[in-house]
Amino acid sequence: MHRFANPTRFLRLSDVILPWSAALTAILMTVGLYGAFFIAPPDYQQGESVRIMYVHVPSAWMGLFCYTSLAIASGVALIWKHPLADVAARATAPIGAAFTFLSLVTGSLWGKPMWGTWWVWDARLTSMLILFFLYLGYMALAGAFDDRARGEKASAILALVGFVNVPIIKFSVDWWNTLHQPASVFRMGGPTIAWSMLWPLLVMGAAFTAYYVWVLLLRMRAELMANKIRILRMKRIQSHG
């Protein structure tokens, strides 16, 4: 694993992956959006507004996926002191928060015509909202210290504590109140939605994942460059006395 701990090697590797992930994002997003808007049929109950789902569902998946990545990166950073894992965790948090926020906003836009209200205190909405606050807490803690290394370690511990808690929150909120439809794609006995609606959804999910890889690499590179600039400045100040 420490083969990739060297930032220079990482930068070289990311140079190769970056254009591919960008191209993949563009292609998948085009295909997925075309499928979602023009090919997939309107729902017999929800009409055209069902198309919000093609953005809403993948962003909700990504919100959870990013938190899992955040927790794994934090665990790797704490256990093996992998230098890039810290950078990856720090870079993942805002992306995950953005996806979570996007899923909340699109869900709210969909809820207004469907449920007749912008917001209901339903289990899934509430647990996503709490996930959003967990992201905010992580980012606030990471930035709250004058010493960056401390912020990284403290927030890594918080990410792991939150990761244990997310299923508990999910389960408790499920028990508390529910209105949202149950899982219809990833469930025992296969998906319950029609193939013509499923494939744009899956393509959009892949597009969002490719987008995540692309932006993550961009952010990690920016972070590494910012570190370099900081070190260069320190050197210059020292050499000038």
Add this chain to the structure above:
Amino acid sequence: MNGFMLVVRRDLRLSFRQGIDSFMVVTFFVLAVVLFPFGVGPEPNILARIAAGVIWVAALLSAMLSLERLFLADYEDGSLELLALSPGVLEVTVLAKITAHWLTTGVPLIVAAPVLAVLLHMNGDGFWILVVALSIGTPSLSLIGSVGAALILGSRRGGVLLSLLILPLYVPLLIFGVSAVDSAIAGFPFSAQLYVLGALLLGALALCPWAAAAALRQAME
């Protein structure tokens, strides 16, 4: 074990000599609850309906208010490093400090809760369950809060940050705590919620001292 009792006794003595911390927490708890009748109006049936939730939320907030001080004084005067260097295990020391915190803030909240329940016209069936649920729930508040209290050491704006870190993690306790009381008042079985609160307490007891000790170690590096 000896070290555990020593730290508990030390923290209790410190808190009694200063005498102000527990008093402030209970005062805040009472005030926060008393504000609600002014906010939502004095109708007894409305107050009775929201009583359990209001008392639990106020308990959460007052526990959180006192948590900032859990490690801060020791961190600032350097005694935390001495505790960490002493031969005992740091996790046990952390657990001792959490125990002392619960004894000085959790127990007064449990004692004050029935009085507030009377003020909010809560149905009499809920009183005992409220006390039992708080007795199982407040140690978890101290345990989960200790992780946050350890994480914010040395940060800027620690107090506000603590609420952002801890309150989302308190949600399950709030849900099951309120639900137990509401079920008891409505005449439904409530043992499941109490079992879940107990499970959360055991889980927090198993994990939080480790996480808090890890956070303290990185704070003292």
